[in-house]
Amino acid sequence: MGISYEDFLDREYEPLASDLRCRFSIEPAADMSWADAAGRVASESSNGTWAELDVEGSVTDLSATAYEIDESAGIVEVAYPEALFEPGSMPQILSCIAGNIMGMKAVDRIRLLDCEWPAAVVDAFPGPQYGSAVKSEILDAGDRPALATVPKPKVGLSSEQHAEVGYEAWVGGVDLLKDDENLTDQSFNPFEDRLTESLAQRDRAESETGERKSYLLNVTAPGGEMLERVDLAAEHGCEFVMVDVVTTGWAAVQQVRQRCERHGLAIHAHRAMHAAFDRVPSHGVSMRVIAQIARLCGVDHIHTGTADLGKLENEDTVGINEWLRSDRHGLSDVLPVASGGLHPGLVPELLDRLGEEIMIQAGGGIHGHPDGTRAGARALRGAVEATQDGRPLEAASAEYPELATAVDKWGTATPR
Ligand SMILES: O=C(COP(=O)(O)O)[C@H](O)[C@H](O)COP(=O)(O)O
Ligand SMILES: [Mg+2]
The missing domain is CATH 3.20.20.110 (Ribulose bisphosphate carboxylase, large subunit, C-terminal domain)
Structure with missing residues (x-):
């Protein structure tokens, strides 16, 4: 099976309660449609790359999905499967959701505005003592x-x-x-x-x-x-x-x-x-x-x-x-x-x-x-x-x- 940028975009997708959801504001590059830019963001921040790949088995279960694009507001929402993340490792999470995508040529600007952290991710962190x-x-x-x-x-x-x-x-x-x-x-x-x-x-x-x-x-x-x-x-x-x-x-x-x-x-x-x-x-x-x-x-x-x-x-x-x-x-x-x-x-x-x-x-x-x-x-x-x-x-x-x-x-x- 081949995966490419389009496979990271699904406007029909209903995020699961266990997904980490991220809200981005983006400005697509001049030669990018909103869909192309959104797919690239979801891809690079989960398990895709620029080249089409042949993959087998359950690898795509770890792919993120750009499920919401609001062009007038400049907003893209991406859902990440919980299994993408090492439990309790903030550096690993940030290398996904705020990593390479910050410098992608597909977007002139991108800002991680908000996250909805699911219980499965939160539970692995201690939170404040007091x-x-x-x-x-x-x-x-x-x-x-x-x-x-x-x-x-x-x-x-x-x-x-x-x-x-x-x-x-x-x-x-x-x-x-x-x-x-x-x-x-x-x-x-x-x-x-x-x-x-x-x-x-x-x-x-x-x-x-x-x-x-x-x-x-x-x-x-x-x-x-x-x-x-x-x-x-x-x-x-x-x-x-x-x-x-x-x-x-x-x-x-x-x-x-x-x-x-x-x-x-x-x-x-x-x-x-x-x-x-x-x-x-x-x-x-x-x-x-x-x-x-x-x-x-x-x-x-x-x-x-x-x-x-x-x-x-x-x-x-x-x-x-x-x-x-x-x-x-x-x-x-x-x-x-x-x-x-x-x-x-x-x-x-x-x-x-x-x-x-x-x-x-x-x-x-x-x-x-x-x-x-x-x-x-x-x-x-x-x-x-x-x-x-x-x-x-x-x-x-x-x-x-x-x-x-x-x-x-x-x-x-x-x-x-
Ligand atoms: O030293 C101060 C305040 O000193 P002063 O009261 O003399 O201005 C802090 O470092 C700032 O609060 C940092 O800003 P922030 O809290 O916005 O991060
Ligand atoms: Mg100070």
């Missing part, structure tokens, strides 16, 4: 958003300075100190020194405030080194590690997730470099899919943007956050993190757009406060408390003078 439960199981954030800060300048502070900034922020009212994405183990701020100094300041802040405080330690590193850093974090009494999940790669994230389970550590996912895949709207892999991958691999928090209130481009923060909370074959949810250019004046609108089941992370919006980090943290906490009490920020200025100062300085501006 998800949004970190707010009450690890922190004292309860019904309010968890609050985090990242010291600024993002690199350059010594370990001692970094920990001191953490102490000021914790005492001012944030729950979490977070390393920045490009702070790992540099000579000016060595990993282990930062770990021990920061945890000592965390303990001090906890005993002074009576609140649980925690530290998001960036363990990002090449393979084995990263696992050693996870072990060290656990030995020293961390509750979380942070991983730059895109630059690190999903295989490493899966390894970290396994190791973190051994230690009961939660994972904070920073998404630095995601925009290389998702910023150009017509091409790449959407942030929605990146967030789905992260949930399957088992991160507990992930940055999903600020619903356009912050300094960075965002793709549908509201829809992505809804997906992260939605029931997906029993996976735990993920706590979405709003970050990037946030400050106290933006809190009412942020909570209005995203709700309260989030983490708010502010760097410059805390440390840039005219009266320093502690005042900046008080202002952020005050903005959250006032908003949750239903009071406009101006009405809370007597109770939170630091908030009034922050609002005087930044108002409700979106920074650039």
Whole structure:
């Protein structure tokens, strides 16, 4: 029997519940019909090639099927048989559904917009250990958003300075100190020194405030080194590690997730470099899919943007956050993190757009406060408390003078 591109197209096909379904937007190349382009996408991402092949037996059972083509919307939907995938291997899945097809000449542009993950695929992944439960199981954030800060300048502070900034922020009212994405183990701020100094300041802040405080330690590193850093974090009494999940790669994230389970550590996912895949709207892999991958691999928090209130481009923060909370074959949810250019004046609108089941992370919006980090943290906490009490920020200025100062300085501006 011969198989060629046309065999990967069947508009009558009814996807099975066990199929992984992918929604692509495509722009066929000038010399390609929609059907030709769609067949090529399904073929190259499953088991076809450019040449017609003679095959025997059940090989075609593993072929994907392009079953939906909506030319006016520019959408193609492809169903992949579950047996095409190695259970629990995110790199293998991505080499199919977001692999060679991203560079095929048959399409000028192609973007993986969304996936419908079947139970059989999901069940082979661990998902998050805690998800949004970190707010009450690890922190004292309860019904309010968890609050985090990242010291600024993002690199350059010594370990001692970094920990001191953490102490000021914790005492001012944030729950979490977070390393920045490009702070790992540099000579000016060595990993282990930062770990021990920061945890000592965390303990001090906890005993002074009576609140649980925690530290998001960036363990990002090449393979084995990263696992050693996870072990060290656990030995020293961390509750979380942070991983730059895109630059690190999903295989490493899966390894970290396994190791973190051994230690009961939660994972904070920073998404630095995601925009290389998702910023150009017509091409790449959407942030929605990146967030789905992260949930399957088992991160507990992930940055999903600020619903356009912050300094960075965002793709549908509201829809992505809804997906992260939605029931997906029993996976735990993920706590979405709003970050990037946030400050106290933006809190009412942020909570209005995203709700309260989030983490708010502010760097410059805390440390840039005219009266320093502690005042900046008080202002952020005050903005959250006032908003949750239903009071406009101006009405809370007597109770939170630091908030009034922050609002005087930044108002409700979106920074650039
Ligand atoms: O350091 C920051 C924010 O600092 P600041 O509060 O000073 O802007 C984070 O790396 C960004 O949130 C990344 O963006 P995103 O969260 O969109 O991935
Ligand atoms: Mg950062």
